Amino acid sequence: MADGAHDAGLPRVARVTAPASAERDAGLPIVARGAGYASGTTTILRDIDLTVTRGQRICVIGPNGSGKSTLLRLLHGLLSPTQGSITWGGRVERPPRHAMVFQRPVLLRRAAAANIAYALDLAGIRGSIAELRVLAALQEVGLISVADRPARVLSGGEQQRLALARAWALEPDVLFLDEPTASLDPAATRAVERIVMDIHALGTTIVMSTHNLAQAKRLAGEVVFLHGGRIAERTPAAEFFRGPASAEAREFIEGERL
Amino acid sequence: MHKNAVRRHNLHSSGAKRVSTLVQSLLVASQMIASFDPKLVEIVRLSLAVSLTSTLLAACIGLPIGAAVAVARFPGRGAVIAILNALMGLPPVVVGLFVYLLLSRAGPLGALGLLFTPEAMVIAQTILITPILAALSRQVIEDAWAEYREQLKSLGSTTFGSALTLLWDTRYSLVTTLLAGFGRAIAEVGAVMIVGGNIDGVTRVMTTAIALETSKGDLPLALGLGIVLIVLVLLLNFGAQATRSWAKARFG
Numbered sequence: 001m002a003d004g005a006h007d008a009g010l011p012r013v014a015r016v017t018a019p020a021s022a023e024r025d026a027g028l029p030i031v032a033r034g035a036g037y038a039s040g041t042t043t044i045l046r047d048i049d050l051t052v053t054r055g056q057r058i059c060v061i062g063p064n065g066s067g068k069s070t071l072l073r074l075l076h077g078l079l080s081p082t083q084g085s086i087t088w089g090g091r092v093e094r095p096p097r098h099a100m101v102f103q104r105p106v107l108l109r110r111a112a113a114a115n116i117a118y119a120l121d122l123a124g125i126r127g128s129i130a131e132l133r134v135l136a137a138l139q140e141v142g143l144i145s146v147a148d149r150p151a152r153v154l155s156g157g158e159q160q161r162l163a164l165a166r167a168w169a170l171e172p173d174v175l176f177l178d179e180p181t182a183s184l185d186p187a188a189t190r191a192v193e194r195i196v197m198d199i200h201a202l203g204t205t206i207v208m209s210t211h212n213l214a215q216a217k218r219l220a221g222e223v224v225f226l227h228g229g230r231i232a233e234r235t236p237a238a239e240f241f242r243g244p245a246s247a248e249a250r251e252f253i254e255g256e257r258l
Numbered sequence: 259m260h261k262n263a264v265r266r267h268n269l270h271s272s273g274a275k276r277v278s279t280l281v282q283s284l285l286v287a288s289q290m291i292a293s294f295d296p297k298l299v300e301i302v303r304l305s306l307a308v309s310l311t312s313t314l315l316a317a318c319i320g321l322p323i324g325a326a327v328a329v330a331r332f333p334g335r336g337a338v339i340a341i342l343n344a345l346m347g348l349p350p351v352v353v354g355l356f357v358y359l360l361l362s363r364a365g366p367l368g369a370l371g372l373l374f375t376p377e378a379m380v381i382a383q384t385i386l387i388t389p390i391l392a393a394l395s396r397q398v399i400e401d402a403w404a405e406y407r408e409q410l411k412s413l414g415s416t417t418f419g420s421a422l423t424l425l426w427d428t429r430y431s432l433v434t435t436l437l438a439g440f441g442r443a444i445a446e447v448g449a450v451m452i453v454g455g456n457i458d459g460v461t462r463v464m465t466t467a468i469a470l471e472t473s474k475g476d477l478p479l480a481l482g483l484g485i486v487l488i489v490l491v492l493l494l495n496f497g498a499q500a501t502r503s504w505a506k507a508r509f510g
Contacts (some may be wrong), residue, residue, distance in 0.1 A: 044359055078408055106409035109427045122413045152510025228343045244339075 026173035027088035027095025028205065029053045030075055034084030036229075037070050044070045045229045048084065052174070052207060057200050059216040059237070060209040062226035065251060068209035069103075071176050071226065075207060076100050076176045096123065099172035103179045105163035107151035112143060112162050115151045119166045137169035140196055157188025164195045175199055177208040181215065193219060213256050217241055226250040279349035279477065298479065302486055305463040308376055309444040316439055319384070320391030321432065325421040327392070328399035342396065349497030350382075354452030357382040361453065373431030374455040379463070382449040387439040394435040399424045430505035437498045441491055 030052040037045045045067045052058060060068045073079040074086055077094025088095045107115050112133050120130045138144045139154065141161040146154060151162055160180060167175055177196065181189040196219060200206045210216055216223060220237035227248040234244060244250050290298050327338055359365050361373040361381070372378045402424050410420045425432070445484045447465035454461030456470060472478035 003285055073408070076412065078411055085354075100408075100412045102409060106406055108423065109429075119413050122419070150509040153508070 018252075025089055025095070026054065027091070027098055028173060030086065030088055030174070032081070032084065032086045035081040035086055036083035037067075037074060037079060038082045043229060045074070045081075046083070047230055048074070048081075050075075050224065050231065050234070052205060054173075054205055055203065057206045057219065057221035058224055059222070060207065060224045060226060061211060061213065061216050061221035061252075064211065066226040067229045068211075068226055071224075072100070072209055075125060080216070095173070096190050097168050097170070097172050098174040098176070099167040100176040100178065100223060101160070101163045101167050101180050105159045105184050106157055107154075107162060109150065109152055111145040111148050112151045112154065113138060115162060116166045116169045119127045120169055123170055128152065133169045137165040140168055140198065141165040141190070155188075157191065159185050160184060160188065160192055161195065164192060164199070166194070168199055171202075172204055174205040174207065177206070179209050179211065181210070181212070189215070213253065225252070227252075269287040283477040283481045286478035287485060289485060290478065290482045295482070298482055298486070300459065301462055301464055301467050301483060302490075304376065304461075305444055305465075307491075308379045308450070308463060309383060309440055311380045312387060313440040313441045315380065316391050316443075317383045317436055320388040320439070321395050321425060321435075322421075323388075323392040324395030325399050325425050328396045328403055329417055329424065330419045339393075339396065342389055342393040346393050348386055348389065349448065350386055350446040351448035351452065353382055354449035357385065357449070357453045373453065374457060374461060376454070376461055377465045378453040379450045379461060382453045383443040383446070386446060386449055387443050389452060390442060391435055391439045394438060395428075395432055396434060397424075398428050398431045402428050430502050430509070433501050434498050437494055440489075440494065445487070446492070 030050075032048045032050045035045065035048040035050075036043065038093065048071065060071055062068055070079065072082055075084070076098055077088070078100070085092075088098075108118060110118070116134045116137055117130055120126070120133060125133065135144070135147075138147050141164055143154075143158060143162055143165060146158065151159065154162060164180070175196075180196075181192050184192065193215065196206060196208065206219075210219075216237070220240075222234065223237050223240040224234045225240070225244065225246060225248065226230045227246075232239075232246040232248040233244060240249070241253075244253060323342075327342070329337065341449075357378060358373065360367045361370065361378055362368055363373075372381070399421075403420070406420070406424065406427070410423065415423065445465065447469055450456075450461070450463055451466050451469070454466065455465070456462050456466040462470075464487050467484050468480045471477070471483075
């Protein structure tokens with residue numbers, strides 16, 4: 001249980017419905033063109049050109065204050081760019097089947113299972129299908145045994161796993177994760193990483209920010225390196241960790257090694 | 259010198275007399291409370307009925323207003339918050355006068371014949387404490403909204419849905435808000451005096467009875483009611499605090 005393994009004795013439950021498929025509008029690709037974001041007079045992001053396509057596993061890395069969180073919020077549609085544009089599958093409205101897990105999980109004052117049911121209800125999923133999905137999601141993250149416990153008294157690691165279960169139950173086409181392990185211990189971090197890989201394996205596109213290079217190495221298919229509010233480079237992960245193309249990224253990795 | 263000494267002696271003796279009056283009144287008051295004096299019980303019952311009803315009605319109006327103002331963004335929102343905060347300090351006598359004018363025979367609602375009834379007192383207290391509940395709940399819900407906003411938006415919640423979710427999620431903090439409103443309602447004298455008229459057995463509540471009995475010189479009844487009033491307010495606040503800490507431990 002230390003790393004959030006499945007509850008003993010329970011078989012793994014497959015997704016209750018089919019994963020993201022072509023016949024449904026998945027809000028992909030996400031295309032940012034010359035997107036920027038300024039808050040007041042402070043420019044946080046500028047000249048962002050980025051395309052996210054189906055099935056990718058992107059890690060956004062960069063130093064603190066480089067704009068990682070803001071980039072994720074723009075791509076998720078929580079913020080609107082103050083320059084340029086962002087489209088989802090060619091549309092300008094935020095697609096409903098994109099989910100996000102935040103650095104500090106925001107859970108409602110109700111039972112763990114009810115937190116997932118709440119999200120499903122908002123997505124229009126109710127009744128026995130919702131019940132099945134709640135159980136499947138709790139089992140996926142190893143929280144079946146605390147299904148009826150109030151969500152806010154769970155440990156930090158359990159809360160983040162519950163937030164992941166909530167996202168998992170929604171079967172999102174894209175899952176954004178904003179430094180989801182920044183305040184977790186190594187065991188809880190491993191549990192979160194395993195769940196993220198499981199969610200990706202079911203067809204969900206992953207966009208995750210982290211300032212932990214080792215984590216990016218373990219998870220990333222591609223790396224987007226942010227520096228000073230700009231994308232310094234975007235490289236396949238293997239290539240990036242062999243030797244980044246940009247001077248800023250080289251410096252960042254050097255700093256990490258010291 | 260001699261004159262002064264005499265005056266001092268008089269002062270002392272009248273002071274002693276006052277103390278013995280207080281002690282005597284306290285004794286009689288505690289007897290009345292202990293024996294559930296019917297007059298006292300009736301006054302306490304009406305006070306509770308009027309103020310609890312007002313609090314319930316004010317909650318039905320004030321909490322949705324508080325939640326809406328906390329969550330919605332609209333032009334003039336700052337002014338609305340300033341007005342709500344200012345209305346928290348509404349003078350009860352002015353509210354009483356306003357409701358009196360509404361309900362008096364010549365007033366717009368005069369036909370209802372509500373003046374000098376408990377219903378009139380409920381209306382006045384509801385007007386008095388609705389802004390309190392709205393302003394205090396607005397603050398509580400807005401603090402929660404700052405934490406929940408992005409997550410609820412990410413899940414696709416509408417502004418209206420978010421307001422309802424926040425009302426439910428802050429329910430234990432809102433208990434304190436309700437108590438603040440109830441405390442104000444049951445302790446105010448000006449509004450119920452004007453619109454209720456302090457009619458014995460009909461609209462006489464604790465505060466108006468205390469004012470009347472004190473001016474008549476029936477200190478034991480006034481004191482007995484005063485003790486009941488203070489104990490009630492204390493108990494309610496202990497209850498609210500216990501509820502909150504229990505909820506905090508139980509639900510986080």
